[in-house]
Amino acid sequence: MTPTEIESIFAKYHKPNWGSVSVDETLFIRDLIDRHKPKSFVEFGMASGLSCALIAKAMDDAGIDGVIHTIDHDDTFFGDKTKPNGFLIDEIYTGSRVKVHKHKFKRSIDLDDLDLGPFEMAFIDAAHPHPWPLIDTLFVRPHMTGSKTVIHHDLELFTKQRVVLGIGPKYVWDQFPESARQRGEGGASNIFSVSLDIDDATFERIFCDGILLPWTSQLGPMVVHRVRKVVERTLSKRALDAFNEAMIRFNAPKK
Ligand SMILES: C[S@@+](CC[C@H](N)C(=O)[O-])C[C@H]1O[C@@H](n2cnc3c(N)ncnc32)[C@H](O)[C@@H]1O
Structure with a gap:
C-alpha cells in the first residue's frame, strides 16, 4: 500500500474519534510487515476493523498467504453503536491470500483457551x-514465534488526558531496552514495536518493573487468577511476588 492508497481508504471509511491508527501509523505497521513477512498475526482491539483490514492488505501486498486473528472484548463498535465490531473488514480487505478471523467477547487472557497461534506479529490496541x-504482552508472549514483533498503539495517549488513565503503552515502552524497541518517527510517534525475541531474564525484569508502577485500572478476580497462572507458568517466583505486591498496592478492594 502506498501512502496515497492508505489516504484514500481513510478518506472513504475513517471518522474522527474512532480511535484508529492513522495513515502514518499504518505505514509503520506496513514497513514491519514488509521486513518480517509474518504469516500469522494477532490483533487485540478490533473496533471498526480498520486496522485489521489494513494489516490484511499489507500482508497480501507483501505476498504473504497468511492469517490474522482479531480479538475484541465486546461486539458493539464504540464509535457507532449501531455497528458490530469489525464491520469494515470485509469492505476494505477484499483479497483472498489472508484469512481473517474475528473473535468477539475475548481478551488476551483467553488466548490459552482459544489455541490460535503461534503468531509472528501482534498488534496491541485494546x-x-x-x-x-x-498484561496483553505477558499473555501473548508464550504464543509468539519467528521475529516475535509486538506493536503497541497510543504511546502518547497519556499526554492528552488531564486525568491520566491511558499510561499503559508508555509504561511498556519505558521498560524495554533500547535494543528491543522501535518507535515510529514523524507523524507515527504514537506507535512502537518491541521484540519479544529477548531472554527470559530480560522479560522478567520488564514485567517486575512494569507491574510495580501505579495501576490506573483495577483487575477483577478472574483476570487476577489468570495472570497468576500465566506468571507461574512462564516466569519465576520473583515475578509472582512482584504481581502479588502490586495487587496489595494497587488492586486492594475499595472501602
Ligand atoms: C482503540 S480501539 C481499537 C482500534 C483499532 N485497532 C483500529 O485501529 O481501528 C480499542 C478496542 O479495544 C476493545 N477493548 C477494550 N478493552 C479490551 C480488552 N481488555 N481486550 C480486548 N479488547 C478490548 C474496545 O472494545 C475497542 O473496540
Whole structure:
C-alpha cells in the first residue's frame, strides 16, 4: 500500500474519534510487515476493523498467504453503536491470500483457551490503562514465534488526558531496552514495536518493573487468577511476588 492508497481508504471509511491508527501509523505497521513477512498475526482491539483490514492488505501486498486473528472484548463498535465490531473488514480487505478471523467477547487472557497461534506479529490496541498493555504482552508472549514483533498503539495517549488513565503503552515502552524497541518517527510517534525475541531474564525484569508502577485500572478476580497462572507458568517466583505486591498496592478492594 502506498501512502496515497492508505489516504484514500481513510478518506472513504475513517471518522474522527474512532480511535484508529492513522495513515502514518499504518505505514509503520506496513514497513514491519514488509521486513518480517509474518504469516500469522494477532490483533487485540478490533473496533471498526480498520486496522485489521489494513494489516490484511499489507500482508497480501507483501505476498504473504497468511492469517490474522482479531480479538475484541465486546461486539458493539464504540464509535457507532449501531455497528458490530469489525464491520469494515470485509469492505476494505477484499483479497483472498489472508484469512481473517474475528473473535468477539475475548481478551488476551483467553488466548490459552482459544489455541490460535503461534503468531509472528501482534498488534496491541485494546485497553490502554496500566497494567493492561503489559498484561496483553505477558499473555501473548508464550504464543509468539519467528521475529516475535509486538506493536503497541497510543504511546502518547497519556499526554492528552488531564486525568491520566491511558499510561499503559508508555509504561511498556519505558521498560524495554533500547535494543528491543522501535518507535515510529514523524507523524507515527504514537506507535512502537518491541521484540519479544529477548531472554527470559530480560522479560522478567520488564514485567517486575512494569507491574510495580501505579495501576490506573483495577483487575477483577478472574483476570487476577489468570495472570497468576500465566506468571507461574512462564516466569519465576520473583515475578509472582512482584504481581502479588502490586495487587496489595494497587488492586486492594475499595472501602
Ligand atoms: C482503540 S480501539 C481499537 C482500534 C483499532 N485497532 C483500529 O485501529 O481501528 C480499542 C478496542 O479495544 C476493545 N477493548 C477494550 N478493552 C479490551 C480488552 N481488555 N481486550 C480486548 N479488547 C478490548 C474496545 O472494545 C475497542 O473496540
